[in-house]
Amino acid sequence: MIMSIRPSQRGAQDAYIWLPSKSGEYTAKTGYHISRALKDPPAETQQTSINWNADIWLGHFSLKIKLFLWKILQKALPTCENLLNRGHFDNTCCIHCGELETTEHLFFRCKFAQKVWSLAPFGKNLDLSSISFEASINVLKRLVCLPPIRISSGPLFPWICWTIWTARNYRIF
Known part of the structure; x- marks a missing residue:
């Protein structure tokens, strides 16, 4: 040869x-x-159901929220699971309930997050405990905030996610 x-x-x-x-x-x-x-x-x-332009970059919310959502979807947000995958073995537990802190757990499955979502002024009850964050964007972007608060023309869900994230960071730091 x-x-x-x-x-x-x-x-x-x-x-x-x-x-x-x-x-x-x-x-x-x-x-x-x-x-x-x-x-x-x-x-x-x-398989991705995210239309980056329509769902994130052209959304009617602030640039910091667009970047925040982009980081979540790229698995760049420093949740405990992502830090564990990068070799940081400190604490991998949710600050609110003690479960493993994944993106889906932090924003949808944790009792704290479920309470926040239940208090949000949406026209129907949400059960986000069994879907991924990517799939939730398609569901949440269509929800109408009741009563219309007219603060912004954009959806409420990115701000709820942001508030859950900042509440988590406040408790940690």
Whole structure:
């Protein structure tokens, strides 16, 4: 098999080539992207129901809330589960109830969060305990706040999530 390899006709020296890079040289950036591609399925096969423009970036709420929602959906918000996945082994318990603090637990499944959602002035009762945060955005963006408070033309759910997050941080710090 080695003998079947044809050397360069111009007499060039053998060299290592990193195919994912245009220059042929290895960089940490291309290595990172290859590593992520092997770890995560391709974007075409991932099931996502988030329309980033319609649901987040063009939403009628402040820029800090848009960034906050983006961080949640990218798993960049420092919840205890995300910190644990990054190697920080301090406390992984919910500050309110002691369960493992995941994004869904913090915002929907915790007794504190369920009480907050039950007090929100929506036209119908919510049961968000069995869906993911991504799926909840499609449900929550359609809810009408009753009575109309006319403070803002945007939805109320991002502000409730923000308040749950800041209440959590207030208790921790």
